[in-house]
Amino acid sequence: xxxxxxxxxxxxxxxxxxxxxxxxxxxxxxxVGSLVVMSAANSGANKLVESKIADQGTDVLIVAAAKAxxxxxxxxxxxxxxxxxxxxKELVSNVQYLNREIYSNITVVAGNTSWITQYWGVDAxxxxxxxxxxxxxxxxxxxxxxxxxxxIVLGATVARKxxxxxxxxxxxxxxxxxxxxxIGVRKKRGSFGGIDEDNFxxxxxxxxxxxxxxxxxxxxxxxSLIDMKVAPGADREVVKQDVLALLRERKHLVGAQxxxxxxxxxxxxxxxxxxxxxxxxxxxxxxxxxxLLVGGVGIMNIMLVSVTExxxxxxxxxxxxxxxxxxxxxxxxxxxTLCVLAGLIGLVIGLAGSVVVSRLMEWPLIIxxxxxxxxxxxxxxxxxxxxxxxxxxxxxxNPIDALRRK
Numbered sequence: 517x518x519x520x521x522x523x524x525x526x527x528x529x530x531x532x533x534x535x536x537x538x539x540x541x542x543x544x545x546x547x548v549g550s551l552v553v554m555s556a557a558n559s560g561a562n563k564l565v566e567s568k569i570a571d572q573g574t575d576v577l578i579v580a581a582a583k584a585x586x587x588x589x590x591x592x593x594x595x596x597x598x599x600x601x602x603x604x605k606e607l608v609s610n611v612q613y614l615n616r617e618i619y620s621n622i623t624v625v626a627g628n629t630s631w632i633t634q635y636w637g638v639d640a641x642x643x644x645x646x647x648x649x650x651x652x653x654x655x656x657x658x659x660x661x662x663x664x665x666x667x668i669v670l671g672a673t674v675a676r677k678x679x680x681x682x683x684x685x686x687x688x689x690x691x692x693x694x695x696x697x698x699i700g701v702r703k704k705r706g707s708f709g710g711i712d713e714d715n716f717x718x719x720x721x722x723x724x725x726x727x728x729x730x731x732x733x734x735x736x737x738x739x740s741l742i743d744m745k746v747a748p749g750a751d752r753e754v755v756k757q758d759v760l761a762l763l764r765e766r767k768h769l770v771g772a773q774x775x776x777x778x779x780x781x782x783x784x785x786x787x788x789x790x791x792x793x794x795x796x797x798x799x800x801x802x803x804x805x806x807x808l809l810v811g812g813v814g815i816m817n818i819m820l821v822s823v824t825e826x827x828x829x830x831x832x833x834x835x836x837x838x839x840x841x842x843x844x845x846x847x848x849x850x851x852x853t854l855c856v857l858a859g860l861i862g863l864v865i866g867l868a869g870s871v872v873v874s875r876l877m878e879w880p881l882i883i884x885x886x887x888x889x890x891x892x893x894x895x896x897x898x899x900x901x902x903x904x905x906x907x908x909x910x911x912x913x914n915p916i917d918a919l920r921r922k
Contacts, residue, residue: 540814546807618740670689
């Protein structure tokens, strides 16, 4: 029998029991669809994390002190100050740019519209440390920081909430008790982990200190963070350890007290992500394999039922000259055809599901070709593996006994 004939007979057999075929194929459909969606979700999430880290700037180190309530349980809290930032800039090699930062929640008002957000008081070097991109206007400069200029850069969400579609440039907003002029809007960054990364405002650190009360700051020179960009070609780990050693010495931290200071390396987060990606992919494949195994068992079960129901048909075919190989191929092709059709349906559902998940989670839509190819090959493999036993059973029948079967 030719392959074309086998395919035609397989399609006719499946069509005669359409409802049973559809119900049988559901397991494979769900397994293939899940594999595609999970592969796309994994790739999209990884791409989003990489883009978020890249958006923060490469080769960036961020120094933070333990929160006071946690540090107090182990002794006095560590406080970062302007003098610490100066010491790092002057005494640690290969720090290209350094930025002081304070932050807290604040209400911003424009006309009759108000919005709760977070303010970041920073130096002009913040722009260079984090590679800030603006959709409108400009960032403030060092002269404006020194003079405590009343200027502000808005995050995309704040700009939209306060001004809608209107450009906020040169508009005046009130931050706390001070009125400031909008000179720029940061390019939209999106959300990550359920957090809106555009809900912030940026203003000179001197302006923030002079006009915005911050309950978390115990002194006028206290800092929330010290951000720095490592010079090109320098070893980030060496710079990180130098910064930690210097600050621990300045704060007299020894032994268990050393963990009161932490230096985060944003670039290393990408390396950690890449290292865990293979493990996540393995888990995804294992999950999809279990789903497909369940679907395959269902297909084998229904094919065995089909062989039993068509025993007289098998005997008649053998009686008129069909070889055992022909019977084997007939039922094997029928099982593979069912799995391939189910795989194609699952693939379409998986692609549609990937689009929906991408839009809901606001991450890039990335459908890896390897995931699609794997899903297709697995659906064929399920048909061959779980269709072989029923096909072999059909081919092994004695034609005389088969014809006698009622």
